[in-house]
Amino acid sequence: xxxxxxxxxxxxxxxxxxxxxxxxxxxxxxxxxxxxxxxxxxxxxxxxxxxxxxxxxxxxxxxxxxxxxxxxxxxxxxxxxxxxxxxxxxxxxxxxx
Numbered sequence: 001x002x003x004x005x006x007x008x009x010x011x012x013x014x015x016x017x018x019x020x021x022x023x024x025x026x027x028x029x030x031x032x033x034x035x036x037x038x039x040x041x042x043x044x045x046x047x048x049x050x051x052x053x054x055x056x057x058x059x060x061x062x063x064x065x066x067x068x069x070x071x072x073x074x075x076x077x078x079x080x081x082x083x084x085x086x087x088x089x090x091x092x093x094x095x096x097x
Contacts, residue, residue, distance in 0.1 A: 004030035004055045011076030024050035038082035039067045
């Protein structure tokens with residue numbers, strides 16, 4: 001199975017994301033890595049997710065661009081803390097080790 005956000009192979013843990021949040025009337029779900037799921041919700045509000053409407057638009061969103069570049073070469077079960085900046089749309093990645 002493949003992550004609907006980053007396109008990497010999924011690992012042992014899979015989470016299910018509503019491209020249109022349930023609070024905004026969404027019913028369908030797609031599989032994502034836990035770290036990708038946290039990045040989505042750290043970067044965008046439910047209203048912003050509903051306005052985008054699909055995973056292709058979400059993956060192209062500038063707020064997630066640096067995250068997607070950073071996570072591209074990580075293994076499927078990679079985990080790191082996801083931090084939200086004071087202003088949405090500014091996802092802060094952990095320092096590279």
